[in-house]
Amino acid sequence: xxxxxxxxxxxxxxxxxxxxxxxxxxxxxxxxxxxxxxxxxxxxxxxxxxxxxxxxxxxxxxxxxxxxxxxxxxxxxxxxxxxxxxxxxxxxxxxxxxxxxxxxxxxxxxxxxxxxxxxxxxxxxxxxxxxxxxxxxxxxxxxxxxxxxxxxxxxxxxxxxxxxxxxxxxxxxxxxxxxxxx
Amino acid sequence: xxxxxxxxxxxxxxxxxxxxxxxxxxxxxxxxxxxxxxxxxxxxxxxxxxxxxxxxxxxxxxxxxxxxxxxxxxxxxxxxxxxxxxxxxxxxxxxxxxxxxxxxxxxxxxxxxxxxxxxxxxxxxxxxxxxxxxxxxxxxxxxxxxxxxxxxxxxxxxxxxxxxxxxxxxxxxxxxxxxxxxxxxxxxxxxxxxxxxxxxxxxxxxxxxxxxxxxxxxxxxxxxxxxxxxxxxxxxxxxxxxxxxxxxxxx
Amino acid sequence: xxxxxxxxxxxxxxxxxxxxxxxxxxxxxxxxxxxxxxxxxxxxxxxxxxxxxxxxxxxxxxxxxxxxxxxxxxxxxxxxxxxxxxxxxxxxxxxxxxxxxxxxxxxxxxxxxxxxxxxxxxxxxxxxxxxxxxxxxxxxxxxxxxxxxxxxxxxxxxxxxxxxxxxxxxxxxxxxxxxxxxxxxxxxxxxxxxxxxxxxxxxxxxxxxxxxxxxxxxxxxxxxxxxxxxxxxxxxxxxxxxxxxxxxxxxxxxxxxxxxxxxxxxxxxxxxxxxxxxxxxxxxxxxxxxxxxxxxxxxxxxxxxxxxxxxxxxxxxxxxxxxxxxxxxxxxxxxxxxxxxxxxxxxxxxxxxx
Numbered sequence: 097x098x099x100x101x102x103x104x105x106x107x108x109x110x111x112x113x114x115x116x117x118x119x120x121x122x123x124x125x126x127x128x129x130x131x132x133x134x135x136x137x138x139x140x141x142x143x144x145x146x147x148x149x150x151x152x153x154x155x156x157x158x159x160x161x162x163x164x165x166x167x168x169x170x171x172x173x174x175x176x177x178x179x180x181x182x183x184x185x186x187x188x189x190x191x192x193x194x195x196x197x198x199x200x201x202x203x204x205x206x207x208x209x210x211x212x213x214x215x216x217x218x219x220x221x222x223x224x225x226x227x228x229x230x231x232x233x234x235x236x237x238x239x240x241x242x243x244x245x246x247x248x249x250x251x252x253x254x255x256x257x258x259x260x261x262x263x264x265x266x267x268x269x270x271x272x273x274x275x276x277x278x
Numbered sequence: 279x280x281x282x283x284x285x286x287x288x289x290x291x292x293x294x295x296x297x298x299x300x301x302x303x304x305x306x307x308x309x310x311x312x313x314x315x316x317x318x319x320x321x322x323x324x325x326x327x328x329x330x331x332x333x334x335x336x337x338x339x340x341x342x343x344x345x346x347x348x349x350x351x352x353x354x355x356x357x358x359x360x361x362x363x364x365x366x367x368x369x370x371x372x373x374x375x376x377x378x379x380x381x382x383x384x385x386x387x388x389x390x391x392x393x394x395x396x397x398x399x400x401x402x403x404x405x406x407x408x409x410x411x412x413x414x415x416x417x418x419x420x421x422x423x424x425x426x427x428x429x430x431x432x433x434x435x436x437x438x439x440x441x442x443x444x445x446x447x448x449x450x451x452x453x454x455x456x457x458x459x460x461x462x463x464x465x466x467x468x469x470x471x472x473x474x475x476x477x478x479x480x481x482x483x484x485x486x487x488x489x490x491x492x493x494x495x496x497x498x499x500x501x502x503x504x505x506x507x508x509x510x511x512x513x514x515x516x517x518x519x520x521x522x523x524x525x526x527x528x529x
Numbered sequence: 530x531x532x533x534x535x536x537x538x539x540x541x542x543x544x545x546x547x548x549x550x551x552x553x554x555x556x557x558x559x560x561x562x563x564x565x566x567x568x569x570x571x572x573x574x575x576x577x578x579x580x581x582x583x584x585x586x587x588x589x590x591x592x593x594x595x596x597x598x599x600x601x602x603x604x605x606x607x608x609x610x611x612x613x614x615x616x617x618x619x620x621x622x623x624x625x626x627x628x629x630x631x632x633x634x635x636x637x638x639x640x641x642x643x644x645x646x647x648x649x650x651x652x653x654x655x656x657x658x659x660x661x662x663x664x665x666x667x668x669x670x671x672x673x674x675x676x677x678x679x680x681x682x683x684x685x686x687x688x689x690x691x692x693x694x695x696x697x698x699x700x701x702x703x704x705x706x707x708x709x710x711x712x713x714x715x716x717x718x719x720x721x722x723x724x725x726x727x728x729x730x731x732x733x734x735x736x737x738x739x740x741x742x743x744x745x746x747x748x749x750x751x752x753x754x755x756x757x758x759x760x761x762x763x764x765x766x767x768x769x770x771x772x773x774x775x776x777x778x779x780x781x782x783x784x785x786x787x788x789x790x791x792x793x794x795x796x797x798x799x800x801x802x803x804x805x806x807x808x809x810x811x812x813x814x815x816x817x818x819x820x821x822x823x824x825x826x827x828x829x830x831x832x833x834x835x836x837x838x839x840x841x842x843x844x845x846x847x848x849x850x851x852x853x854x855x856x857x858x859x860x861x862x863x864x865x866x867x868x869x870x871x872x873x874x875x876x877x878x879x880x881x882x883x
Contacts, residue, residue, distance in 0.1 A: 119706070123535050126708040134535070134706040159792030161705055161785070164866045320730035325595075335736055341726045343598055344738035346621050349591035352583070356595020356603070357726055359579045360553065364728050382591070385584035 100130065100155050102240045103163045106230075107148035107180055108172025108193075113227035117170070118149035119253060120231065124245035125153040133161035146176045153240050168238060170230050172213070174198060191233050191276075193226065209233055211275055217268050222261070225268035232272020243273060286310035288319045290339050297404075299499030301489025302331050304456045305398055308466045309369070310338060312473050322365045323357055325350040329371035330404040348379025351386035354393045365476055367394040373403050376412040376436050383442070387482045390447035394472045395484040397438060400491040401510060408494040412436045415513045420494075435513055439486045443519035449481035451520040455488040457506035461516075468518070480522055488514055533708040538673045538698065539564035541709050542632055543572060545680035546604055548711050551630070552578035553603035555592035557585055559611040560644045561700045562634035566606065586611040590618030590631075597627035598737040600725030602684055606632035608700075609650050610641060612658070619693055620659030623754070624739025626724075628687035630680070631665070632696045634703040635835075637862040645862025646700030648784060651839035654697050655813040662751070664758045666694045666765060667813040669783045673707035679810075681714060686765065688719045690757055697812060699835060701785040701864075761814050768816035769808040770823075772798070776805030778874060779823055781844050782833045783809050786865060790833055793870035800871075802878055812840065820847025827852055829877050833865050834858045 104121070108114040115136055122134040130153050137148045150166070152158050168189040171177045173196050184190055186205045195214035211233045213226035235241055247266060254262055285291060288310040296302045313319050322340040326332060328347035335342040345353045350368035358366045375383050375397050386393065402420055403409040410420040410427060413435045417426040427435075439453040450472055454465035465487060472483035488510050490502035497505060518527035536544070543565050546554070554569045566582065573580040583589035589605050596603040607615060612633045622629060635650045637643040650658075654667045666686050670676040676698060683694040726735055741747035769787075772794060773779065780790045787808040797804040807823060807830075809816050824830065830852050832841040838856050845854050857873045859865045 119535070122706060126533055126535050132535075132708060135701065136704055157791075158707075158788070159795065160789040160867050161701065161707075162789060162864055162866070164868050321728040323599075323726050323728065332740065335738065339729070339734055341729050341735045342737070343595065343726065344625075344736070344740050345594075346591065346617060349587065349594075349618070352588040352591035353595035353598070355581070355588075356553070356555065356592035356597070356601075357599045358595075359581070359592075360596045360599035360601045361727060364726075381584050382588050385588065389581075 100153065100240065102154070102168070102238060103150065103152040103166050104168040104170060104234070105148055105150050105163065105166045105180055106170040107146050107176035108227075109175070110147045112147070112172045113224065114147050114170070114172060115149050116253065117227045117231040118151050120246050120249040121151050121241060123249035123252065124241035125151075127245045127248060128241055130155060131158050133158050135161050146173075146179055148176065148180075168234065170234055172196065172227070172230065177201070189237055191230060191237075193230060195226065209237065209276060211272065213272070216271050216275070220264055220267050220271060222264035222268065225265050228265045228268035229272035229275070232269040232274075233276030236273040236276030243269065286314045288313040288339050290337055292336065294337055295333060296330065297493040299490060299492040299502055300330070301400065301456045301487065301491070302398060304462060305396060305465075305487050305489065306334065306337050308462070308469055309367070309396060311466065312470050313340070315470070316473060316477065318365050318477070321363065322367070323361075325354045325357070325366070325368040327368070327370040327374035329374050331369055331371060331398065332405070334369050348374050348377070349382055350374070351379065351382040351391070351393070351395065355386055355389070355391050358391060358393055362392070365394075365473065367396060369396045370398070371404070372397075372399045372401065372411045372413040376438050383438075384445070387442045387484065388445045388447040390449065390481040392476055392479055392481055394476045396469070397484055397486045398489050399438070399486055399514065400489040400494065401435070402491050402494040404491050404494045413438075413514070415509060437514060439484070439514075439519045442484060447482055448484070448520050449522055450475045450483035450518075452518045453486040453488065453514060453516050455506060455511065455516055457488065457490055457503040475522065486514070488516070531710045531712060533710050535706050536673065536709050537564060537704060537706050538676050538702040539634065539704070540568045541673050541677050542606070542680055542696070542698070543568035544711065545677040546630070546684075547572055547576055547578075549602070549681040549684040551602045551604050551684060552576065553596045553601045554578070554580045554605065555583050555589040555596070555603070556605045556607060557583050557589050557611060559608045561636060561703050562606050562608045562632070564703065565632065565634075586614035587618065590615040590622070593629050594618055594622055594625070594627060597622065597629040598625065598726050600722040600727060604630040604632065606634065608634045608636045609638050609647070612650060612653065616653070616659035619665065620661050620663060621739050622693045623663035623665065624661065625737050626691040626754070627693070627737070628691050630683045630687055630694050630696065632698065635697065635699045637860065643862045644700070646785065646835060646864060647860065647862060648699055648786065648835040649839070649860065650697070651812065651834070651836060654695050655815070655843070663754060664813055666690065666692060666761055667697050667811065668694065669697045669810060669812050670702060671784055671787045671808060673702065673705060674709050676702055677709050677711060685717045685719060690761060692757060697784070699784050758814070765811055766814050766816050766818070767810035768819045769806075769810060770819065771806040771808065773805035773807065773823060775803050777803045777827060778877065779805050779807055779827050779830045780833060780870065780874070781807050781820070781830055781840070783812060783840065786833050786835055789865060789867050790870055793867040793874070796867060796871050797874055802874060804874055809840070812843075815843045815847070817843070817847035820844055821849060821851075824848040824852035829853050829855060829881065831855045831857060831870075831873055831877060833870055835864060836860055
């Protein structure tokens with residue numbers, strides 16, 4: 097297994113499904129035999145009114161599950177960008193939801209990917225799948241988990257009750273991967 | 279010669295530590311008689327209180343817990359949930375049940391825990407030396423209400439039986455007295471009924487015993503029984519306050 | 530190897546309790562541990578167990594007393610202010626020698642404090658939070674997997690010593706998800722509970738009490754408890770050492786902070802500072818010996834806690850003046866970061882050179 101140490105903060109407002117895609121990522125990483133930690137917006141991170149979670153993925157034993165300067169950021173709205181952009185590691189990856197974020201990134205020492213997540217999800221017929229578009233863009237870049245394992249995680253977490261949402265979420269993920277691969 | 283009187287088998291053959299004229303000994307004996315008459319000693323569990331009757335375990339020969347002050351109903355709950363087939367009773371005084379343990383007794387009753395509570399109300403804290411109880415009656419002098427209990431300063435005596443009878447979870451609630459033979463006979467009848475309700479799995483039962491405390495009240499034994507009759511019973515009327523749905527309460 | 534599941538610490542603690550044979554839970558809601566009672570409220574009935582949401586933490590701990598006294602495998606969980614309310618009952622449980630497990634998912638205090646993670650209940654947990662001079666065995670997990678493993682051990686240890694065992698977690702462990710394996714473990718042979726309340730049939734009656742008015746009798750009882758604590762200290766101390774072999778400076782931390790320290794140690798080693806970690810897993814009994822030995826090899830030990838310094842007192846007792854003991858802590862729900870720990874260590878190293 098290739099050596100791997102990745103950490104990412106996913107942030108947005110409540111209802112955008114940021115904790116959900118964090119869980120999908122964590123589950124997929126577990127399926128690939130990695131160590132993984134997932135922490136929701138609890139702890140000092142809770143201040144500021146943004147919902148967020150931190151996911152750490154590694155081949156080795158994971159030390160801190162709390163990350164000061166993440167390698168990657170997935171931000172869904174303006175307040176999350178304001179809060180977390182300064183903390184992104186130099187050379188890190190910033191994936192921002194350009195459908196809702198109205199300003200440019202301030203950092204010029206990081207890689208910025210703009211994803212029109214809400215617009216894309218809306219075109220696919222499921223406004224609420226913007227989070228999946230963002231996750232797709234992220235795994236396209238980072239390749240820390242496979243699409244297949246994300247889909248397996250999606251099946252598990254949607255459960256039978258919400259399985260009707262699987263196809264649009266899958267489509268959103270794939271569209272995100274496409275956007276992220278450009 | 280025919281034996282006409284003996285110590286109940288469920289009582290250890292030891293003298294009690296209670297003061298002359300105290301009602302605890304009578305209630306202990308009624309308890310032991312009821313246990314014997316049902317033949318359930320081997321599956322009875324008692325939970326003792328903190329207060330004068332803290333040493334009840336020295337007198338009643340069955341498995342027992344000694345509880346913290348006021349917590350007997352919670353301990354009884356834990357035990358009964360573990361062993362639904364055992365017959366679990368708590369024995370509590372007025373400080374234990376009606377003051378520090380109000381939350382525990384209300385919620386045990388409200389959950390309809392299938393236990394039996396013996397509540398001894400003597401309107402005073404005996405063990406600690408005669409301080410005011412939640413059931414001390416208006417005008418009654420104690421070491422912490424030396425001018426006599428005043429509703430303005432100390433509030434009113436709490437009527438536990440009436441209060442608990444309002445709870446849907448409670449099955450049987452009665453108040454009796456042990457200040458004369460007639461009252462004692464009625465008290466035993468109520469206690470037996472309370473245990474029967476538990477044995478039949480019908481739910482929470484509580485018997486409040488009005489009891490004399492000559493030492494705490496600063497009276498002779500005879501004066502104390504008179505005081506129960508004249509002062510306590512008017513404040514705490516006797517009778518059944520809640521009975522199983524199929525019955526009518528005896529007043 | 531069994532299959533791994535991704536699960537929060539709180540839920541993992543609940544499931545581990547079920548797997549350990551716990552069938553009784555009594556508790557009262559308080560953040561940030563509500564997932565434990567929520568989880569057990571649907572899991573326990575599935576396995577024929579009993580869950581009661583008590584009227585208060587006080588009632589809950591005495592329901593534990595009642596069930597433990599009746600021979601049950603029983604637990605409660607709470608968070609700091611709720612654990613304070615349970616202290617009276619814990620003292621009675623220790624006095625009456627009843628086995629049970631108490632989980633404290635610590636949050637910031639004092640008073641109502643906050644709901645964010647903390648380690649400020651160390652003194653309360655290890656030094657007898659209630660009255661009368663007793664001890665619990667206190668296990669401090671650092672990962673979700675370890676929470677699971679220690680929960681099983683907790684019930685066995687409680688039965689082995691007839692003593693309350695506390696699992697001392699912080700809010701992070703409760704909230705965090707990690708892959709966990711519920712390992713099949715061989716059943717331990719444990720003493721039979723012939724002292725338990727079960728009805729006095731064909732035996733003298735049993736009595737569960739902590740009341741001994743005769744001073745000589747109470748002294749004998751306390752000496753018996755004391756011998757038990759010494760036995761625990763002899764047999765049950767658990768500690769993890771991480772990169773201590775060649776270490777020139779040691780960090781002492783437990784729980785989540787110990788994980789954060791591991792990341793700091795990696796960073797320090799990349800910068801040429803050989804740091805290592807000593808992580809007490811049992812905080813009572815405390816691994817004094819480990820600190821005594823390590824202080825012969827290093828000159829400096831940095832204690833890091835989510836409090837303003839509690840475990841440091843035990844570290845100092847172990848070190849016994851043979852090394853300098855430094856402290857860094859955050860409190861109130863603030864968490865020491867690995868960057869901060871690195872800075873602290875670099876400062877100590879610099880001062881040493883100067």
